[in-house]
Amino acid sequence: MSAPFYITTPIYYVNARPHLGHAYPTVCADVINRYHQMVTEETFFLTGTDEHGDKIMRAARKEGLTPRAYVDKISALFRQLWPQLNIANDDFIRTTDARHITVVKSILQTIYDQGDIYFSEYEGKYCFGCERFYTERELVDGKCPDHDVEPETIKESNYFFKMSKYQQWLIDHIKANPDMIRPERYRNEVLAFLREPLDDLCISRPKSRIKWGITLPFDKDYVTYVWFDALINYISALDFPAGDKFKTYWPVVQHIVAKDILKPHGIYWPIMLKAAGLPIYQHLNVHGYWNVDQSKMSKTIGNVVEPLQLKNIYGLDAFRYFLMREMVFGLDSSFNEEALVLRTNTDLANDLGNLFSRVVTMVHKYFKGVVPVIDPLIEQELSLGLSEKAAQTVAGYQHAMSRFAFHKAMTVTWEFINQMNKYIDVTAPWTLAKNKSSRPQLQVVLYNLLEGLRVIAGLVYPVM
Ligand code: MSP
Numbered sequence: 001m002s003a004p005f006y007i008t009t010p011i012y013y014v015n016a017r018p019h020l021g022h023a024y025p026t027v028c029a030d031v032i033n034r035y036h037q038m039v040t041e042e043t044f045f046l047t048g049t050d051e052h053g054d055k056i057m058r059a060a061r062k063e064g065l066t067p068r069a070y071v072d073k074i075s076a077l078f079r080q081l082w083p084q085l086n087i088a089n090d091d092f093i094r095t096t097d098a099r100h101i102t103v104v105k106s107i108l109q110t111i112y113d114q115g116d117i118y119f120s121e122y123e124g125k126y127c128f129g130c131e132r133f134y135t136e137r138e139l140v141d142g143k144c145p146d147h148d149v150e151p152e153t154i155k156e157s158n159y160f161f162k163m164s165k166y167q168q169w170l171i172d173h174i175k176a177n178p179d180m181i182r183p184e185r186y187r188n189e190v191l192a193f194l195r196e197p198l199d200d201l202c203i204s205r206p207k208s209r210i211k212w213g214i215t216l217p218f219d220k221d222y223v224t225y226v227w228f229d230a231l232i233n234y235i236s237a238l239d240f241p242a243g244d245k246f247k248t249y250w251p252v253v254q255h256i257v258a259k260d261i262l263k264p265h266g267i268y269w270p271i272m273l274k275a276a277g278l279p280i281y282q283h284l285n286v287h288g289y290w291n292v293d294q295s296k297m298s299k300t301i302g303n304v305v306e307p308l309q310l311k312n313i314y315g316l317d318a319f320r321y322f323l324m325r326e327m328v329f330g331l332d333s334s335f336n337e338e339a340l341v342l343r344t345n346t347d348l349a350n351d352l353g354n355l356f357s358r359v360v361t362m363v364h365k366y367f368k369g370v371v372p373v374i375d376p377l378i379e380q381e382l383s384l385g386l387s388e389k390a391a392q393t394v395a396g397y398q399h400a401m402s403r404f405a406f407h408k409a410m411t412v413t414w415e416f417i418n419q420m421n422k423y424i425d426v427t428a429p430w431t432l433a434k435n436k437s438s439r440p441q442l443q444v445v446l447y448n449l450l451e452g453l454r455v456i457a458g459l460v461y462p463v464m
Helices: 020-038 054-062 067-084 098-113 164-176 184-193 226-231 244-249 259-275 307-314 316-326 337-367 376-382 386-402 406-427 436-460
Strands: 002-008 041-050 091-094 117-127 132-134 152-161 204-206 219-224 253-258 283-287 290-292 333-335
Touching (some): 002 244, 020 253, 020 283, 020 290, 041 067, 054 067, 098 117, 098 226, 164 259, 253 259, 337 436, 386 436
Parallel strands (some): 290 333
Antiparallel strands (some): 117 132, 204 219
16 A cells, blocks of 8 residues: 545535535545545545534524434435445545534634634624625625625624734745645635735634534633634544544645635635644645536526436436536536537547447457457557557546546546547458458457557546
8 A cells, every 4th residue: 555545525515405516526536536546545535514504504494494403404415415426435524423523622722722712802794694704805896705795794702713823824835835725826816815914713603693503612602613613524534633544644635625615725724724733734626616508506596407317317427427527627617418418429429438349349259258369579560559658648647637637637538549449440350350361460459459448447447
């Protein structure tokens, strides 16, 4: 076994049913995890649900359920969906798990004891949708950029985390670790944000307003702000602080998140780790948004894409391949079903499917399904550069996978598939088969083709 590999997805809010936007990062995590297993690394794959806060409480009320019954119900939808998408996570963390709550409290206490959390009265603009205060600078025309509503002015006493104290440290850390946040555009976005003075983070909510949360260990009248609670899942699932998993998998983690949650992951999380005296995570991999026919996916517009529906129509392999091939990791993509149909017909049925079926049929027809024995001298003569192409393909694929460039990994694989199809056309095995004297040539050609299929099977295995 070589280096350990730890992959996480965001933990999903349970105020909505799982959709394509949740399936994408989880399939990415599964693909990269299977790839690392294939190169025999020790891997750990974590996903889960984010279950505290006002948003969840209101969603529960709307359905006439207690928060507990409601979070159990929706969390189960996520948990049951993943195996149906062939996702093999090792653990499923819920922020309402006792194991998680204990760790959140201990981290809060550590940071509080060392003086990085203080109590203060605060008046500010609060967006109930986001469950957080906004500074004037962050508002767009006086409105919350996510909810397009004017936040309400609230005055209350709360606990604050001294993020400002760590601002310069974070800038230096990101500069010293150029691939900590990738692709580069998101690293630049975080650095640009850090050019302005960083505000301290309000990490509590009074129970008079919100009860559904983790009680602060040092004040029973307050619960913990959902983001401070949620980010800690990445280590509570490893049985921090004493667990073997924590020792093995921290800090070699690879986080996957979408661009909308860059700030909590690129700013709050490293500062929380630093303040708690813990090593900083190694990589944050940031992807873009799936839009539907150019507009944002939303329940109100009614254009939410359901992963299971697509799987039932097109099959799981086509669905997973489409997600990996179509979106350039880091950029936004527009989902449309015609594109999925086109990829299924051209890439999967024509290119990949035909190649496999042609080769396997010929091996059965000419050699009764047995891999032919070959003469090395003829092999050299008839290879036509195919083995060099295979080696280049594997190298390109590995390079792409190391950067989470799934679309690129698929592109190089399909270039090789096309070279294999050309190899068949050029060597014309059906003509070789007509002549007994060209039997050794036929053996070599089919042997090479089978070897190519073996390589392709490995390259597509993490996805299909
Ligand atoms: N609970 C927080 C994450 C806490 S992680 C410590 C959260 N949850 S979420 O359910 O709203 O979103 C989870 C992830 O799914 C986010 O990265 C989000 O951006 C991603 N997606 C949700 N909709 C999406 C698209 N339409 N396209 C791509 N990903 C999107 O945020």
